[in-house]
Amino acid sequence: MDGSTEGITCVEFDPAGFRVLAASYDKSAILWRLDDSVPKVTLTGHSRKVTAARFSSVLHQVATGSADRTVRLWDLHRAADVASFCSDLVCSENCIISGHYDCKIRVWDTASSCVQELPAQGRVTSLDLSSDHCQLLSCCRDDCLQLIDLRRWSHNRM
Structure with missing residues (x-):
């Protein structure tokens, strides 16, 4: 799968098993569909490496944690940050x-x-x-x- 310019720190399948979410040293989280090597969504906004990325129990949301000491909640429908500077x-x-x-x-x-x-x-x-x-x-x-x-x-x- 393409998309990250640096190392991957964390990966997870979505509950349905059709998508993969990864955290990356390139300050982003990346979402792929299993049938496509090109990223569907790249979530950027952290100022340091992203160390954790997980699917939320809420449909179409993921949470990311970073070495910048923030946790962010993302709405995958909007591919936008919905809670900036969340600790x-x-x-x-x-x-x-x-x-x-x-x-x-x-x-x-x-x-x-x-x-x-x-x-x-x-x-x-x-x-x-x-x-x-x-x-x-x-x-x-x-x-x-x-x-x-x-x-x-x-x-x-x-």
């Missing part, structure tokens, strides 16, 4: 939640639309979702943890 994300069956350096936590529906924007106490560095998907824990650069009850969208600073 972390968590996925559930119904949505993707992303933490950002602009002090916001964003909730995305399955159509890649931001349905809720929650304020964070600082630049979000990491997120974790409880096993029952009812609580979100965020860590911010101001050395605080924030517990969010997703059932009520309430905020409890820890």
Whole structure:
């Protein structure tokens, strides 16, 4: 398969087994159909090598992680970045939640639309979702943890 000008760091088949997604040292992620050696989509926007690329549980979305310390969420229908400067994300069956350096936590529906924007106490560095998907824990650069009850969208600073 053609398309990368440097080494590939990560590869994955899509759930249906018809496409391959790769992360590359050339600061991009590349998507191929198995029946075509020419890339279908090249996702660019990271400033350093892309170290991870995975298909999301949401149809037509992929997430990429980079040595530039960002995680990006991409809509393959638009082949555009839908959540720039994302530091972390968590996925559930119904949505993707992303933490950002602009002090916001964003909730995305399955159509890649931001349905809720929650304020964070600082630049979000990491997120974790409880096993029952009812609580979100965020860590911010101001050395605080924030517990969010997703059932009520309430905020409890820890």
